[in-house]
Amino acid sequence: MLGEHTYALRATWTGDRGGGTTGYRDYDRSVSLEIEGKPPVLGSADVPFRGDAERWNPEDMLLAALAQCHLLSYLHACVGAGVVVTGYHDDAIGTMTLDGRGGGAFREVVLRPVVTVAHASMVAAAEAAHRQANEWCFIANSVNFPVRHEATVQVAD
Structure with missing residues (x-):
């Protein structure tokens, strides 16, 4: 099975608290990863990098x-x-x-x-x-x- 395979994904930052990235502590690291036809994966940064421990990093x-x-x-x-x-x-x-x-x-x-x-x-x-x-x-x-x-x-x- 030779050939090239392409994978498409949309990563959307969902962590704007209203002020955008005005400072390092002023935004969430929340992300939604979506592939058409599949349930979204909720992501974030790892906890030491101000992320959410309940989300995949x-x-x-x-x-x-x-x-x-x-x-x-x-x-x-x-x-x-x-x-x-x-x-x-x-x-x-x-x-x-x-x-x-x-x-x-x-x-x-x-x-x-x-x-x-x-x-x-x-x-x-x-x-x-x-x-x-x-x-x-x-x-x-x-x-x-x-x-x-x-x-x-x-x-x-």
Whole structure:
């Protein structure tokens, strides 16, 4: 499946308190992210940057995109390898370093998927499928920091 795919999104700042951006503390960091045909995602800045803890921030969404992309790529790799996955969860963690000049960057993301497979004979192939998933993941291939995997494979009861 070759070709180019285009994605469209509207990001709308909804945090004007009536005075616009007259000062750093004078506006909310509230954002609505909308894609046609999908429910909106309510976003904000991270709490240390005067954001709303109840809304998704860009750092959350980057981590979520990496974890979900790996999960979906992994399931596809498992089908091709004859591995029957019956459960999957990932407690992913990302580390961002601030540069002291108002910017910063992610240093790394560690995905920690715990995968349950149907039979013990599938464990080795299930472990190998993580390498294939990492090669296929569009998001991991688009970032400039390492995305590591500390995977656990277990067998269903």
